[in-house]
Amino acid sequence: MVTDAFAATGEHAAAAGGHAAAGSGMPQFEPSVFQHEIFWSIASFVILLYLLRKYVLPPIEKVLDARNEKIRSDLDAAETSRREAEKISAEIQKQLNSARRQAEQTIEEARLEAAKYRELARESLGQELAKKKTLALAEIDTAKASAIAELHHAAVDIAMLATEKLIAKNMTKTETNKMVQEAITAIQESKIPVH
């Protein structure tokens, strides 16, 4: 059966090619078709090559090149942005540092100022107090002096009144004055403490 089939193939090929087949039974070895197969293989290849070269390869290369270019430029842009961002970040860090330093400085200054004011306040308070004390003392002295003077007058008046009443009958004015003088002197000498 198999051989029959192969024989039939041979006949078939013979019918198609017009020549006897090589006897192998495979239609591929039928030489009568070789010439046009060779011609058209080469011709088809050359035509396809021409068409691909003219219409297919340039657009592919164009789009690939464009993409490469885009990727490259995007990468470049990204690199630039990154560098810029780094710069900005460094700048911000610097500003932050300086701000912090400034704040610290301000706080320190404020602390010093406050200390100074406290000191000043304390000082002025002391002065005020001292002044007030001095004033009070002076007032006290004045009050003492006036008290003494008043006492003196009162004492003189009392003494004069008493002496007047006591001595009015038997003493002259001259004697009375003399005795008052003596009495005053005695009082002054004895320095009766009033306060």
Added chain:
Amino acid sequence: MSLTTASMDFPAHAVAQAAPKMDPLHHFQVVKDVSMSLFGIDISTSNSVYAMWISAGLVMLFFHFAFKDPKTIPGRLQSLGEIGYLFVRGMVDDIIGEKGRPFFPYIFTLFFFILFCNLSGLIPGSFTVTSQLIVTATFSLAIVGFSFAYGFYLHGKRYLKFFVPSGVPLLLTPLMIPIEIISFLARPVSLAVRLFANMTAGHTMLAVMFLYVISLPWWGAWLPFGFTVIFTGVEIFIGFIQAYIFTILTCVYINDSIHMH
């Protein structure tokens, strides 16, 4: 391959009539269509020639639609086209390098022509161009012949050193030179036969299985039919692999003629 029809109760003459159709090699038959000749060269068209044109046309159609409106961010089809382009580009760059650039269009065309011939041949009723030894031989001889000529063009007489492996003791050179020459001559043969044999074998296998499908009763036919389904997938893979091997060996041969070894 046993086409026993005796069990199927066909009359003998029916079997005889069916015999050409039951032939698993039938679909490799080149049938001339329009007979033409040009300066004594036969340029007739045939089913094989039409299949070439269709394959080439499919290559053009594929790339036309893939790059109809090329975008920086590609769609699916464009991505596929770019993958194909970069695949061949990578092959040329990796194997040949900078000097391979001028050959890139040729290798690109070769890869996609063979690939689409392999794949379009899998469509039922179509013709597999690469299953014709004469077609693969045409390409392989052209490639090896070109690489040989190009080697001479680049290196002149020094190219003959290609057949004298360096580092071999002088005593062995009379032995090594014939071996190198034979291995060089084997190049076009192996290149052509590999592709032809792979395609022929795969398609013959499919044809045999289909013949089983039509000759077995329905309860038995599903087994070979299932096999053809699976094997068609394998054939798609083989189509890719063989196109790749054919192309990469082309790169290797061109590289040999440029850089020697």
